[in-house]
Amino acid sequence: AQSVTQPDIHITVSEGASLELRCNYSYGATPYLFWYVQSPGQGLQLLLKYFSGDTLVQGIKGFEAEFKRSQSSFNLRKPSVHWSDAAEYFCAVGGLEYGNKLVFGAGTILRVKS
Amino acid sequence: SAVISQKPSRDICQRGTSLTIQCQVDSQVTMMFWYRQQPGQSLTLIATANQGSEATYESGFVIDKFPISRPNLTFSTLTVSNMSPEDSSIYLCSVLGTYEQYFGPGTRLTVT
Numbered sequence: 001a002q003s004v005t006q007p008d009i010h011i012t013v014s015e016g017a018s019l020e021l022r023c024n025y026s027y028g029a030t031p032y033l034f035w036y037v038q039s040p041g042q043g044l045q046l047l048l049k050y051f052s053g054d055t056l057v058q059g060i061k062g063f064e065a066e067f068k069r070s071q072s073s074f075n076l077r078k079p080s081v082h083w084s085d086a087a088e089y090f091c092a093v094g095g096l097e098y099g100n101k102l103v104f105g106a107g108t109i110l111r112v113k114s
Numbered sequence: 115s116a117v118i119s120q121k122p123s124r125d126i127c128q129r130g131t132s133l134t135i136q137c138q139v140d141s142q143v144t145m146m147f148w149y150r151q152q153p154g155q156s157l158t159l160i161a162t163a164n165q166g167s168e169a170t171y172e173s174g175f176v177i178d179k180f181p182i183s184r185p186n187l188t189f190s191t192l193t194v195s196n197m198s199p200e201d202s203s204i205y206l207c208s209v210l211g212t213y214e215q216y217f218g219p220g221t222r223l224t225v226t
Contacts, residue, residue: 032213043206043219044157046115051213090156099170100145100210104156 002027002093004105012111013081021076021108023091033074034092034102035065044090050074061085086112116141116209118218126224127197134193135221137207142187145210148180151220152203160205163190197225 003026013019025031032051036044048059055067065076074091088109094102117140127133137146148160161169161182169182183191194201202225208215 034214036217044208044217046214046216049214094213094215096213099162100213100215101147101159101162101172102157102215103159106156 002098002103004091004093004103006089006091006105006108008108009106010109010111012113015083015112015114016080019076019078019081019085019110021089021091021110023074023076023105024072025074025091025093026072027093027095029095029097031093032095033065033067034094035059035063035074035076036090036092036104037061037087038090038107039087047076047089081110081112083112083114086110115211115216116143118207118209118216120205120207120218120221122221123219124222124224126226129198129225131197132193132195133197133223134191135205135207135223137190137192137218139188139209143209144187146184146190147208147210147215148182148190148192149206149208149217150203151206157206160192194223197223199225201225 005024034049035047047063050057050067088107090107091105092102119138121136146163149157151157159172160175161171163169163182163184165184181193204220206220208217
């Protein structure tokens with residue numbers, strides 16, 4: 001069965017500092033991996049996705065993520081955080097073998113201090 | 115990416131009543147999904163809705179409680195029936211792109 005673990009419930013970083021949000025997954029076949037962001041009172045916005053190929057993927061808003069099959073990880077990074085990045089971030093896994101359904105992690109709430 | 119709208123954006127309902135949530139997409143899509151996000155929680159898939167077939171429900175969700183319609187390739191509805199305070203959640207619809215999903219803004223439901 002699919003599952004996603006985001007070990008950090010809350011993370012606080014200073015504005016301008018680098019960020020890494022962790023995501024580990026369990027999936028029985030070739031995973032499709034996603035990061036979504038949810039700002040307060042908003043729906044989910046797709047930040048980036050990995051299907052195949054280059055394991056380092058670039059997304060919107062200056063985010064990137066690296067797929068590491070050996071570690072079953074798909075960590076999200078940003079070199080310099082802006083106050084507007086404060087939100088909740090969800091990692092998700094899906095794929096054709098499970099009808100393209102997504103399983104989400106519990107989410108990580110990012111706080112940015114000035 | 116698709117543009118998705120949901121109605122209503124929020125509602126406060128009495129227990130025992132039902133609410134129907136609408137999801138409209140600006141392009142034709144094969145697969146649509148309905149999720150629930152309980153307060154402070156992550157998203158949980160309720161069901162997959164394909165046009166022309168019955169919705170497929172996930173474990174823990176039943177058609178009598180969450181009937182879904184999918185009359186065409188741009189529209190779907192989710193009804194939350196016989197509501198209780200435990201149904202207070204955000205309900206989101208999504209559509210399948212290539213392999214990714216795009217989400218609507220959600221419907222925030224409070225049951226009193």
